[in-house]
Amino acid sequence: MCPLDPQPDETAEELRIVVGRLVRHLRAAASGGGVTLSQASVLKRLDRDGPATSADLARAEAVRPQSLLATVGALEALGLVARTPHPTDGRRRLVGLTDAGRSRLRERHEAGRHRLAELIAERLDPEERRTLAEAVVLLRRLAED
Numbered sequence: 001m002c003p004l005d006p007q008p009d010e011t012a013e014e015l016r017i018v019v020g021r022l023v024r025h026l027r028a029a030a031s032g033g034g035v036t037l038s039q040a041s042v043l044k045r046l047d048r049d050g051p052a053t054s055a056d057l058a059r060a061e062a063v064r065p066q067s068l069l070a071t072v073g074a075l076e077a078l079g080l081v082a083r084t085p086h087p088t089d090g091r092r093r094l095v096g097l098t099d100a101g102r103s104r105l106r107e108r109h110e111a112g113r114h115r116l117a118e119l120i121a122e123r124l125d126p127e128e129r130r131t132l133a134e135a136v137v138l139l140r141r142l143a144e145d
Helices: 008-030 036-051 053-063 066-075 099-123 126-143
Strands: 081-083 093-097
Touching: 008 036, 036 081, 036 093, 036 099, 053 066, 053 093, 066 081, 081 126, 093 099, 099 126
Parallel strands: none
Antiparallel strands: 081 093
């Protein structure tokens, strides 16, 4: 049972814990296929931002260039990314998603969405599902820039 006027600090802490657990559920559902979390992060960034150099990806992912090169190498070995010549600088190469990489991202996304839908259907009654739908609107407001 929730108090009538919960304190923001208490709500923030509980929300942080619960969202963390929920994210772990979704990651577990989307895991597999030989893609690590760091590799999935690079795939998502390439999908969102388009092809990039390894140096740009390393900066964006806040990792050492050597670590990023290992990640890109593993993704390339899986056929999920490909390196192509940079259009204006022949010394550099761009890393971009392949069709297989896009497909893998869709599969991971769908697995996570499906698992979350299962949890909602199994654990919440219709009234709770309506409450959750209303809460999503509030969470979206909190997440806005």
